Amino acid sequence: MRAGLVRNVRSGEHLTTFVVSGVATVLITRLILSLSGYPQIGGKGLHIAHVLPGGILMLVAISLLLGYVGPVVRPAAALVGGVGFGLFIDEVGKFVTSDNNYFYKPTAAIVYVVFVLIVLGSRFLSTRRPIDPREELANVIDHTVEGVAGGLSRQRKAQASELLGLVGPRVRGRREAAALLEACPSDEVELAAPVDAAWRWLQRTFERVATHPKAPTVAVVVLAVQAVGAPLIAVSVGSGLAQLSVSGVIVGSLLSATFTVRGWRQLRRARRLRAVRLFELAVLVSLLMTQVFQFAGTQFAAAGGMLLDLVLLGLLRAERDRLQREEELAKTTPAATTPLGLPPDPAAPRFPEDPSDPVL
Structure with a gap:
């Protein structure tokens, strides 16, 4: 802070807006180009690539941030900048190949890794020390x-x-x-803030879904199906288990399955918060490892798995935040846990911590 670098407490929301809009732009752009037969804008030796409007949108986002003060403009800048960056990074295949090959096969993996590095880098800067x-x-x-x-x-x-x-x-x-x-x-x-309104609606929706009685069971089933289905897709599309991408998908799926089983055990012992944290680890392994290798092998056909992981991660984080708030409230108001100041019921079931379980 001596250098004047003060962190924004809403940086996580803005970064998520940037990443989601960027990833959605890449997928939508590829879909539109595929359906329209990859048309070219220009003629007579000219070709206006969509990297150019992407650069213009990033310029607009930077101009908004440099030209206005206060928090109002940042959600819009994150959205516009994310769309512009998505249009830019979608053409990375042209910039890393000598023949300007837009259809360069590892493009999807490169795009995915870039967004993952953005998330990890920002998370490191925002969590390496507590907010002062x-x-x-x-x-x-x-x-x-x-x-x-x-x-x-x-x-x-x-x-x-x-x-x-x-x-x-x-x-x-x-x-x-x-x-x-x-x-x-x-x-x-x-000023109308559709991004903020969308985030508030999404947060309320996630909280309602996460508190449904069947939500834990559905989460376990989805994680289990994904852990089994991802290797099957990779093997069927790939040319054998010797491929690096297929091996990476299998290893990532095994790790996700391990965390899912451990989370299910904690859930059965009524340790919901610890179970949610383990489920989060399972989803993060799928996002940061399994889907990376899946994209390398199956290109954009793996987009469904990524979107499913993002939805699961949002639901789990909403439930984790709710449980943590309840835990903090219980610590600050211990009398509320025993009605009328009476001692706890000795017949009530208790769930002692298992010393054999490692602490996360």
């Missing part, structure tokens, strides 16, 4: 930048107030930031 209270205060002040100029809606003021509550009273500038936030006028007219 001064960074949280800086994010509150970032909200007040919007409020001082054009006012704040009730929703945005509530978001800033919730973030301010995480800042300790001893942090320098907290009192002044609270006064500035309070001084921001109310204004319910704000």
